[in-house]
Amino acid sequence: MEIEVVAFGIAKDIIKGKQVSISLSDNFTVGEARKKLSEQYPDFSKLTSLRFAVNADYVQDDYVLNPKDEVVLIPPVSGG
């Protein structure tokens, strides 16, 4: 399946765009998506942290992705 991943902040600079499409076999987890993205974009490993949000909530690496999910990369936040 194809998953569209949306980026904000420095994650946008790393993927050089607003979103990236990654192909995964069915029932892939966020952890596996993370691994795939880090291989494709080694600069992610330089960040202090990289969290994932699905449908506007933080999720852990064991979350199983669904093609309908809204997946967003959350690099270290710095509001305030």
Next chain:
Amino acid sequence: MEDIFITNDRLDSKACTETVTYPGAGGIVVFVGTVRNQTKGKTVKHLEFESYEKMALKEMQKIADEATERWSLYKMVIHHRLGLVPIEEEAVVIACSSAHRKEAFEACQYAIDTLKETVPIWKKEVFEDGEVWVSAHP
């Protein structure tokens, strides 16, 4: 009562103070985060903020709910500005009221500390010779 808001326009901390004013309140605490003109000795021209707005509002709401419940607040306001914010202007305003000052101080501190950890808003410092996403790298 909670008032959660993200905007590209200027914030108004005075209006936020009025919003949390309440007859039963004996204490109002307002935190205003303003744009500083330097970081580690380097001159900052301005800041630029962006957010994953849908989630940012949700996380800000969670903070206000938790703070209101834990410290028995009367009211809490969390306003955050996005886009280009010039030096000295307000980037964030958190205001809350409670019966006594201790609760309001603690709730306000909790709200700004948690906002900085969980709310998906990103700040870029713009210098004369470049720009940096704050906190991105160790």
